[in-house]
Amino acid sequence: MTDNTDTETTEMTGKCPFGGDRIGGATGAPPTLENWYPDRLRVEILHHNGQSANPLGANFDYAKAFSELDFDALKNDIKTFLTTSKEWWPSDYNNYGPQMVRMAWHAAGTYRIADGRGGAGTAMQRFAPISSWWDNGNTDKSRRLLQPIKQKYGAALSWGDLMVLTGNCALEIMGLPTYGFGGGRLDAWEADNATYWGPEVWDPETARDPSAMVNREKRWRGKPGDADYDLENPLAASNQALIYVDPEGPNGEGDPQLSANDIRITFTRMAMNDEETVALIAGGHAFGKSHGMTPADQIGMPPEIAPMEAMGLGWHNPRGTGNGADTMTNGIEGSWTPDPTAWDNDYLENLFKFEWTQKRSPAGALQWTPVDPDAPKTPDAHIAGQMNDLMMMTSDIALKVDPEYRKVCERFLEDFDLFTLAFSKAWYKLTHRDMGPTDRYLGPEVTVSDDLLWQDPLPPRSEQVIGDAQIADLKAAILATGISVSDLAYTAFSAAVTYRDSDKRGGADGARLALAPQKDWHINARCVPVIAALRGIKTEFSGDVSLADLIVLGGCVAVEKAAKDAGIDAPVPFTPGRVDAKQEATDEESFEWLKPVIDGFRNFVDPDYSSIAHGVAPEQMFLDKAHLMNLSAPEWVALTGGLRVLNLNHDGSRDGVFTDRVGVLSNDFFVNLVDVELEWKKYDENGLSFTLNDRATGNVRFTATRNDLVFGSNAQLRAIAEVYSSSDGHARFVTDFIAAWHKVMMLDRYDIKGHQPYQTV
Known part of the structure; x- marks a missing residue:
């Protein structure tokens, strides 16, 4: 046998320990746990965005800092900025207002009612994947333009609050009386690695052209017009990388009624009814323009994968100046109204007064233009004296075609004051829907009203409580x-x-x-x-x-x-x-x-839900619920172990109740869960029910579901369960269970605990 140790050592000397075929890119797949074990339970998401990621520290009091800033001066600074164009990214019509409305709208528009995720509350627009969605093209420029204001006010003004307040100020300088503003958004400090945004597989090309990614059979069920036509839960956007719907219509095919169908589903998923939907679309499109002067295949990569020298800015446009008259966002080019920086009813008036025909933008996107050559024109955003045709998107024509949306439009056409109020209130809801109880709202412009049911209003609290x-x-x-x-x-x-x-x-x-x-x-x-x-x-x-x-x-x-x-x-x-x-x-x-479909805490699985068939195991949903409740892994384990021995199963069954002393706060759940003298056997072919058998006799000791066994099968959860199962674990378990119990009972008590970080570990 030849000794080649010295040769191997010499060959490896001075080489990077991470070989090119090990670190991903063009040479191989990344060596991540998700890559190796795609179905693993990612318990680590419970510790995402913890205090160790927060540079402001655990003791920073944002509510106090926000209350001490000069709110009027802040708004004046924002409004001055809005009408001061910067050469490196010039404003349309010498007014950044429309651009900032879009930024705020897209920050808030990710909200979805099914699981409450998304929204502007943590300024996640700064991080992947949202920062690099095609529909958020050039919002990176909007935030970079705001950076001097953020630096001036520092920690007293979160990015979440700044973006929404800038949207409000933009509406105000363009003539819309806003309904109010509540501060109190607490920024996240790292990318969101927990939220499910869709089943589509991402690749770099789809970051520049979402049409390459549209795969509706993965996200949608049924066909348009069918009774079962619907969007996969909990998703709210019609396809990956969009905030709401494809402005060119489903699959970019330009069908207004099919577009209306998608609009109704997606806006409903974002907690908006028909009136609010029309108000938001018609109100938002009263301002600004869409950009489509450069073909999508010429645009560079989004921020998350742009070259390092871009310093966090993406979508590099090589054509002309790369901005201004050459700007590219969604590929559609033009404005909806003759005066794109003024609040008026021209959008609806033009939509209904004229007939519209399809055409292609310079970038090749499908859009609509008036048939009547005498229709009003709109000024070019950058070329003085040039007048352009008005523009509508397929998603605009949808409001005219759909019978129910048309009724709302006609009401707004007849009563501009009604439209103004409806848009103001819908905007307030859009930008505040994810903030929770009004106890969390800060600042002098907070609006609280009994008719705002989405705020989940509560009656005033008594000054005296029981002693x-x-x-x-x-x-x-x-x-x-x-x-x-x-x-x-x-x-x-x-x-x-x-x-x-x-x-x-x-x-x-x-x-x-x-x-x-x-x-x-x-x-x-x-x-x-x-x-x-x-x-x-x-x-x-x-x-x-x-x-x-x-x-x-x-x-x-x-x-x-x-x-x-x-x-x-x-x-x-x-x-x-x-x-x-x-x-x-x-x-x-x-x-x-x-309403829960799966609740692992109470060992509940909706009988109409076949979780395995849907590709999502119950324990994955259980983890998701623990994450939504802001529990750490030890809190999740301790809480579940206590609930089981107390028998908090929804039907009173004995699944997971690994004790003969039901109602006693013992550590029996953990002792029996990890007992090496017992073995688990699958009870049904789907792997949803199990029995715990004595190895020596074969006798059944206990029964369980996946939501019980996961605490012994998952390595991270088992490590915690072993602590509580040990001879010295009982007292520790009781202490930890009571602490977790109290935390759950206090989760919504913002009247007491004030502002809390997004995730506290």
Whole structure:
């Protein structure tokens, strides 16, 4: 045998330890866990955007800093900037207003009601993938133009607030009376690696021409006009790299009615009704122009993969000056109105007054122009004295063709004041929909109104809340009802678990668990008798206590008793002050989106949902819910282990209840989960149900679902479960479970906790 060790060592000396065939690019696939194990459970997303990524530090108080800046001076600075054109990126019509409206709209327009993700709240437009979507072409220039203002006000002004406020200021200088502005958006500090944006496979070419990426059969089901025609949940855009719909119509084919179908579905997914949809489209297109002077295949790569010397700017345009008259965004060229920097009703008037015919832009995109040669012209954005034909997109003609949208348009045509108010309110909703309770809104221009149902309004909180003595009396009264620990805890958790940190909706405050639609959800049937008993306590109580507080207090009583029965005296924190929402102030349709399809915490899988068949296993949805609740991995593990031994299964089944002492806060779930003398066997062919068998006898000890076994099968979760299963793990588990329980009960209490970072670990 030849000894070649010295030869190999010599050959490797001075070489990069990461070979070209190992680091991706043209020479190979990247050595990532996702590449090797595409179906792995990415538990690490629970620790995404944590405090270690935040340069401002955990103790920075944004609300305080924002309140101390000179708001009027800030708005004056923004408005001065809007009418001061920069040579490196000149404004259209000597006014950056339309450009900044688009930036703010596209920052907010990613919001989707299905899971509350997206929106302007964390300024994710700065990061991939949103920063590099084709539909966000040149928004990087808009933010770079704003950088001097951001630097002037520093940490007291987040990018999220600056972008939305700039959009508001732009509307104001162009004549629209805005409905209000609430600050309080807290910036994220890293790219979003958790949100599912669609099934399409991305490649560099699609970053420059989304038509190459349209693959509707992956994202849509059925065909336009069919009863089952719909968009895959939780998506809201018609295809990858768009905010809403293809302006040229589905597949770029220029069919206005098919475009209207897509518009209705996508805007509904973004929480807008028909009137709000028309108001936003017609109002937004009253301003500015679209850009399509350069073919898409000539445009450079988006910011995320642009050359380093571009310093974060993408979509390099090599034609002419690369900007101004040569600018390229979505490929469509022209303006909708004769006065693109003034708030008026010309958009709707021209849309309905004239007939429109299709043509191609200089970039080759399909658009529409008036048939009548005497139709009004629009001034060129950069060439003095030049007048151009008006332009409409297929998505504009859709408003004229669709019968329901047409009715709304005709109302707005007859009443410009109505249109003005509708657009102002819709814009306010668009830019604030993801902010959650109005307790989070900051600044002197906040608008709160009972008719804004999307704000999930709550009645005013009483200045006096129940004290310690009253709490003790109420706890005794709750115990005296004889309601089981399991049922009390189940009801409290069911009220709180609706919370999602994405748009700060849901939670126990308001007691909407007792209102439609939540009271009628099958998963909440177990709560009905408990709520009835708690109403009785409320009626007999001599003081003033809300049903919402009683629901949460009942859960705290249950956990305290369960811990004591396990041999540990551990007080469970309770913070009163919740109020009860009114049914008429509850938007039933929008709350229906919070109804769970899969809830791993309560071991629920909708019987109509075949998760494996849909390609998403229950444990993936369970992880997604933990992420939406802003839980860390240890919190997720501890919380689930406690819920199982208390038996918070929605149907009271014994799946995952790995204990013979139900209702006692033991660590039995973890002890049995990792017991090497027990083995798990698949009970059904789909791998959704399992039995835990004694290795020696073969006897079945327990049954389980995927939402139970994942805490033993996933390496990261098992490592935590082993801590709680150890001989010294019980006390630690009880402490951690109570802390996680209290966190869940307080998730929506922004009246108490104020502004919190997007993700707190």
